[in-house]
Every structure is written in C-alpha cells, then in structure tokens.
Amino acid sequence: MSFIRPEARVAIVKWREVLVGLVVLLLGLWWASGGGILRWIGFAVLIAGIALIVSGIQRARFRRGTGGPGVVQVVEGEVAYFGPLNGGSVAVRALSRLVLDGRSNPAVWALYQPGRPQLHIPVNAEDGEALFDAFASLPGLKTEQMLARLQDVKAEPVLIWAKDDRRLS
Known part of the structure; x- marks a missing residue:
C-alpha cells in the first residue's frame, strides 16, 4: 500500500x-x-x-519520463541501447555528431559514430537519464542549449553537437 x-x-x-x-x-x-x-x-x-x-x-x-521503448545502458563510456526493434552501441569518445530528431514520436537521440550505423534512442527510453552524463562529457557541448532544444522539440532533426564543428560556437 x-x-x-x-x-x-x-x-x-x-x-x-x-x-x-x-x-x-x-x-x-x-x-x-x-x-x-x-x-x-x-x-x-x-x-x-x-x-x-x-x-x-x-x-x-x-528526464523525459520512463516507459518508452527500449533500455539504455551507459558503461565506461559506451552507450548501449536495447530496443524492441533495433539496438546497438557507440563509444562516447568516438561520436562525431549528436542530433535530436523530432520527426518520430517520441523524439529520438541520433548518435553518429564513423564506420557504424547511427544509433537512434527514444528520449523516454528506460534509464535514458544516464545519457545526460554521457552527453555532458562531450567536449564543447552546451548543456543549456541541449536542454532548451529538448524542451521545444521541432519536427525536424536538430544538430546538438558535432566534433570540431565551429558553427556550434
């Protein structure tokens, strides 16, 4: 009770x-x-x-809540997603881009690592809050900008972070 x-x-x-x-x-x-x-x-x-x-x-x-499709796990700099239809893993240090894609419902984080297929993780996936620390460790990521974009998700992909991208400065 x-x-x-x-x-x-x-x-x-x-x-x-x-x-x-x-x-x-x-x-x-x-x-x-x-x-x-x-x-x-x-x-x-x-x-x-x-x-x-x-x-x-x-x-x-x-935090976007829980109960979304799939489960996120972050262990020693490796982000793994176990989804009902797909999944995969990427190394945070090897990421080249981080995109918030609002074209699907719920919106998804798209993680790009050269030589691997992009990993799509719903923003409300179980244990998705572990992504906060993983994303915060990306050099030059503007946390407040990421949070603002997450609060106002557009129905299009939005670049949150890119390795050595001067346009985000």
Missing part, C-alpha cells in the same frame, strides 16, 4: 537531486549560522548544496 499519489511520486523521482540539494543547503545554512569551525564547514556544505541544486535542475529538465 502506497501513501504517495503516483503523480507526486513521479515528481519526487524527477526532481530528487534538487530535493537532496535543498536539504544539504539547509544543513549548510544551519551550520554556517553557528560559530567556530562549524561555521566554515557550513559554508562549504552550503556551496555543495547550491551545486547539487543547479545540477539537479539540469538533470530534471533532461
């Missing part, structure tokens, strides 16, 4: 890092209001709480 409504549970899971960051922030404020060495520890914890909140907001904006 659950005491939390399903909608509330979904919201809590989506925003969990922000909630943890708020708890850490409040703890830091409490300690910082004290004296002595605890005050300086409180300021450090306060900064950590702010960092958790900022990171948590980005992660929450990236």
Whole structure:
C-alpha cells in the first residue's frame, strides 16, 4: 500500500537531486549560522548544496519520463541501447555528431559514430537519464542549449553537437 499519489511520486523521482540539494543547503545554512569551525564547514556544505541544486535542475529538465521503448545502458563510456526493434552501441569518445530528431514520436537521440550505423534512442527510453552524463562529457557541448532544444522539440532533426564543428560556437 502506497501513501504517495503516483503523480507526486513521479515528481519526487524527477526532481530528487534538487530535493537532496535543498536539504544539504539547509544543513549548510544551519551550520554556517553557528560559530567556530562549524561555521566554515557550513559554508562549504552550503556551496555543495547550491551545486547539487543547479545540477539537479539540469538533470530534471533532461528526464523525459520512463516507459518508452527500449533500455539504455551507459558503461565506461559506451552507450548501449536495447530496443524492441533495433539496438546497438557507440563509444562516447568516438561520436562525431549528436542530433535530436523530432520527426518520430517520441523524439529520438541520433548518435553518429564513423564506420557504424547511427544509433537512434527514444528520449523516454528506460534509464535514458544516464545519457545526460554521457552527453555532458562531450567536449564543447552546451548543456543549456541541449536542454532548451529538448524542451521545444521541432519536427525536424536538430544538430546538438558535432566534433570540431565551429558553427556550434
């Protein structure tokens, strides 16, 4: 028996890092209001709480829910997708382009690696939130730009990142 409504549970899971960051922030404020060495520890914890909140907001904006087709797995820089009709894997370091393609429902991430077929991963695939860290590790990727494009998906492919592409600067 659950005491939390399903909608509330979904919201809590989506925003969990922000909630943890708020708890850490409040703890830091409490300690910082004290004296002595605890005050300086409180300021450090306060900064950590702010960092958790900022990171948590980005992660929450990236999450598209669960229950989509297939499962994503990211292990040691290798993105694998196990879908009902297709699948595959690509190495994050070997990616040449990352595209958000809104022509299908749901939209898909298209990952391009030279010499391999492109890998299409639905934005709401199970465990798709693991892609956030994989994408964030791409050199020069603008996280806020990616999140803005994800919030307003167009019915066309949109280039999010390309290796050594000066046009994205």
